[in-house]
Amino acid sequence: MAIEEVKWQERVTPELVQQYKRDGVVFIDQLLHPLWLQLIEMGITRVLNNSTRKQTFFAGDEGQFIDTVRNWEFTPEFQRLTYDSPIADILGTFIDSPRVWLLFDHVFVKDGGNCRRTPWHQDLTYWPVAGTQLASMWITIDPVPQHECLEYIAGSHRETLYDGFDPPRAAEDPTLPFYGEGFPRLPDIEANRSQWDIRSWDITPGDVVIFHPGVLHGGGPTSEGRRRRTLSVRVFGEDVVFDERPKSRPTVPRTPGLELVLKPGDPLRHPYYPRLRPLPEHQLQNFFE
């Protein structure tokens, strides 16, 4: 008998979808089957061994904080995950879009000693996109106690979009701007935590956090002896369009040539963004025929 998939349709209720729209973030326990976590672990291992696109934050610190984006093209485990698992269906339900495209995959690893907090930021600032149908699923394959969990500010996706933090200068000041133009500078949230509606959870592998890229989030430090390996799967739906960002820095991930094909306001359709739902024709072949 085949192993049973998690019945995600019973867990993703209309109330939860409403909560996502209001808060921009929801936590769902044990939504992903352990077999998908195995696939993610294999994918992260391949990425760490192969990717040349790694960025290290806080250079010189004892702990390592690596982030690497868009490894999907050469990570078959991530392809199988995004085509075969219910992740795209779940995110499609939250963004209310029958068609779902992958914006990109994003791996974060904190390892080898104390690792600082990820600075507060909104992902949307770094991406050349606009629209409402956007969501990321943050998946950890290592347990994360609440005091080391990523933190989210409920409702902030409906407020100001700030400039990003600047990864190479994050140790100096985590509010130093990424572009330095076009957006207001990040507020010092750490200095005034009580003024913000901060959410976080104790996380066991299999639990997920689904969040809107306009939500302010940060945190997730790791202490001595702990390792945190996470994958964020970022998707978008039908109303998302190409949008401009200040020219002072490239957007994330780098997409050379995109602006030669798309102008601001054009639907975000490009080979950079594979469609996950409905499944593309080449994924529908019957391998048993």
Ligand SMILES: O=C(O)CCC(=O)C(=O)O
């Ligand atoms: O895992 C982290 O430390 C950062 C995650 C994050 O910022 C994201 O998924 O957008």
